Each structure stands twice: as structure tokens, then as C-alpha cells.
Amino acid sequence: MSEGVWAAPGRVNLIGEHTDYNDGFVMPFALPHSTRATVSRRDDGVLRLRSAGARGAPVELRTADLAPGRGPGGWTDYPAGVVWALRDAGLKVGGADIVYESDVPVGAGLSSSAALEVVTALALNDLYELGLERQPLARLCQRAENVYVGAPTGIMDQTASACCVAGHALLLDTRDLSQWQIPFDLAAVGLELLVVDTRVHHAHSEGEYGRRRAGCESAAAALGVSALRDVAYADLEAALSALEDPSLRPLVRHIVTEGHRVERVVSALRADDVRALGPLLTEGHASLRDDFAISCPELDLVVESALAAGALGARMTGGGFGGSAIVLTEASLSATVTSSVAKSFAAKGYEEPRVFSAVPSPGARRVA
Numbered sequence: 001m002s003e004g005v006w007a008a009p010g011r012v013n014l015i016g017e018h019t020d021y022n023d024g025f026v027m028p029f030a031l032p033h034s035t036r037a038t039v040s041r042r043d044d045g046v047l048r049l050r051s052a053g054a055r056g057a058p059v060e061l062r063t064a065d066l067a068p069g070r071g072p073g074g075w076t077d078y079p080a081g082v083v084w085a086l087r088d089a090g091l092k093v094g095g096a097d098i099v100y101e102s103d104v105p106v107g108a109g110l111s112s113s114a115a116l117e118v119v120t121a122l123a124l125n126d127l128y129e130l131g132l133e134r135q136p137l138a139r140l141c142q143r144a145e146n147v148y149v150g151a152p153t154g155i156m157d158q159t160a161s162a163c164c165v166a167g168h169a170l171l172l173d174t175r176d177l178s179q180w181q182i183p184f185d186l187a188a189v190g191l192e193l194l195v196v197d198t199r200v201h202h203a204h205s206e207g208e209y210g211r212r213r214a215g216c217e218s219a220a221a222a223l224g225v226s227a228l229r230d231v232a233y234a235d236l237e238a239a240l241s242a243l244e245d246p247s248l249r250p251l252v253r254h255i256v257t258e259g260h261r262v263e264r265v266v267s268a269l270r271a272d273d274v275r276a277l278g279p280l281l282t283e284g285h286a287s288l289r290d291d292f293a294i295s296c297p298e299l300d301l302v303v304e305s306a307l308a309a310g311a312l313g314a315r316m317t318g319g320g321f322g323g324s325a326i327v328l329t330e331a332s333l334s335a336t337v338t339s340s341v342a343k344s345f346a347a348k349g350y351e352e353p354r355v356f357s358a359v360p361s362p363g364a365r366r367v368a
């Protein structure tokens with residue numbers, strides 16, 4: 001018998017890219033797309049995982065045997081990793097039957113894996129009465145991804161899925177995890193934010209992500225700070241000339257200028273000047289493309305063709321090397337922008353991108 005249904009959303013990040021593992025600020029919001037889990041407790045210590053659409057037998061694992069590096073691989077490592085992380089933190093979690101259903105595009109840089117982790121953690125938190133608040137819950141989900149799955153990601157995606165609020169973007173200080181819910185109602189000012197999934201996913205992206213992270217950590221060490229967040233924007237030029245290894249300079253320039261862009265976005269939103277976000281998004285894209293070097297031709301084409309059609313600004317979002325871009329446009333122009341992007345993809349022979357309008361939606365919750 002089923003004991004309940006929980007949902008956790010995917011996310012897009014408005015600004016603050018690759019800053020989360022540099023102790024900086026990020027500003028994601030939750031998508032209307034979510035992963036749902038129908039969950040019942042089992043008292044035999046077995047974790048039984050199934051995807052609603054899939055044929056074939058469910059994956060069955062003994063919770064007591066879960067350990068990093070021992071998972072079968074594939075999507076079930078994410079929920080299994082969450083159960084491992086909860087138990088490893090000393091929390092009393094037993095078995096469960098879980099059936100998942102999701103409309104978060106997979107491999108699109110929209111955090112389908114964080115949605116999977118967070119929905120699992122939230123359901124088990126409720127069913128086993130673990131008493132976890134949202135932020136520690138997100139932290140355990142990150143640990144599942146870092147240690148059990150082995151992907152060296154930051155804290156943004158899990159926090160976004162767990163903590164976002166409808167109608168708001170979440171300003172998160174990844175150093176001390178303070179949060180501010182910033183009202184973000186584009187429709188009220190005649191604007192729209194499009195998400196363009198390029199459907200491109202480069203296989204080497206995980207290794208590149210780890211290399212960027214390691215580069216940022218080396219640069220922080222060379223500059224004598226605990227994280228690049230501690231390099232003030234006013235001190236950027238001095239920091240760049242202090243670095244002996246020239247390959248680290250563009251990484252530092254991106255992280256420091258991106259921190260400054262987050263500040264400018266927050267000021268613009270606080271001043272109700274939402275249109276001012278456009279050029280800041282585009283500037284962020286140039287920095288990710290030229291300095292951080294994590295864009296790809298398809299993402300660049302979304303930005304170029306959207307701007308050529310009159311969009312206010314655009315940039316890649318998420319980890320990079322494919323996935324999705326966001327485009328800020330006057331709502332009255334959104335159909336023109338969408339068809340211009342689609343046409344430019346067709347002209348290059350790229351697969352047709354998936355485009356949808358994103359409204360800040362609720363974070364993870366019990367739905368039944």
C-alpha cells in the first residue's frame with residue numbers, strides 16, 4: 001500500500017555559474033518540471049526502485065549493503081546514494097518501495113539528478129520522521145552525489161530543488177548557506193524567460209567540470225585565500241598579475257566577474273529594473289564562453305540568434321558543454337525569438353532545440 005507521493009523540481013540558474021564551489025553566490029529558481037516519487041516503507045531493509053515508464057524488473061538493493069562505488073551504475077545510484085548518505089549520517093532509515101515519474105528533461109543541465117535525490121530524501125525524511133530541515137537535507141543529497149555517485153558538484157542544485165519558493169529566485173550564499181527569496185515575477189512586467197534545451201550533452205563534461213573546480217582551488221591556494229569568493233572585484237587586476245600560472249587567470253576572471261554580476265542582478269531586481277538583467281546575462285555568457293571555456297557551438301548559437309531576434313539577454317545555464325540556455329525577452333517577442341533560434345539550428349543541421357517558458361515554481365513538497 002502506498003504511503004504517499006512527493007515531488008521535487010528541476011531548476012535553472014539565473015546567474016552565478018560555477019560560483020558554488022568557490023563559496024560564492026548563486027541565484028537559481030525552480031522549474032515547473034518535477035520528479036514525483038510514490039513511496040511506501042518496508043520493514044525488511046530492502047530498497048526497491050522503479051521508474052514508472054520502464055519495463056523490466058525493479059532494482060532491489062539491501063540498505064545495509066549500500067556503499068560508495070558499489071552501486072550498479074545508472075539512475076538508481078542517485079536515490080541509493082541518498083539512502084546511503086542518510087544512514088551514514090546516523091539517521092535511522094530502513095527500506096522502501098519507490099516508483100519514480102519525471103518530466104524534468106534528463107541530461108539538459110536542468111538538475112534532473114538533484115530532483116531525484118531531493119524527492120527521495122524528502123519522502124524518507126517524512127516517512128521515517130528524521131526531522132531534517134531543508135538545508136541539511138540538501139547537503140546530504142550533495143554528499144550522495146559527491147561521494148556515492150562520484151560527481152564533484154557544488155550545493156546549488158540540491159538547495160534549489162529543496163528550498164525554492166514559487167514566484168521567487170533563490171539568492172544563496174554558498175559559504176554559509178544564508179538564503180534570500182527574491183520576488184521574480186516576469187509576467188507582471190511583460191517579460192518572459194525561455195529555456196532552450198540544445199539537446200547536446202558532451203560526454204567529457206564531468207572531467208572538464210572537475211578540472212575547472214581543481215583549477216579554481218589551485219588559484220585560491222596560489223592567492224592565499226580560502227576560496228575565490230574572497231578575491232574582491234576591485235582587486236581582480238592585482239590578483240591576475242599575482243598568479244604565476246597563466247592558465248589560471250581566465251578561471252579567476254570568470255569567478256570574480258561572475259560574483260560581481262550576481263550583485264548587479266540583485267541590485268537591479270531590488271530596484272525593479274528587470275530589463276537591466278538582459279545585458280548582465282549576455283555578459284555572463286561571454287565570460288563562460290571565453291574565460292571559463294565551458295560553452296559549445298550550440299549554446300553560443302542560442303545566444304547569438306536570440307539576441308539577433310531582439311531578446312534582452314541570454315546565456316548558457318548550469319554545468320556547460322551542452323544542456324540549456326536561458327533567454328530573457330519581452331513576452332511579445334517570445335514567439336519570434338523561439339522561431340529564430342529554431343531556424344538557426346535548422347540552418348546548421350542541428351537537432352531542433354526544445355524551448356519552453358519558465359516560471360519560478362515551488363520547491364520540493366509532499367503532494368499526496
Ligand code: GLA
Pocket residue numbers: 013016017018019020021153154155156157318319320
Ligand atoms: C552543475 C553543478 C552545480 C554548479 C553548476 C554550475 O549544475 O551541479 O553545483 O556548480 O553546475 O554553476
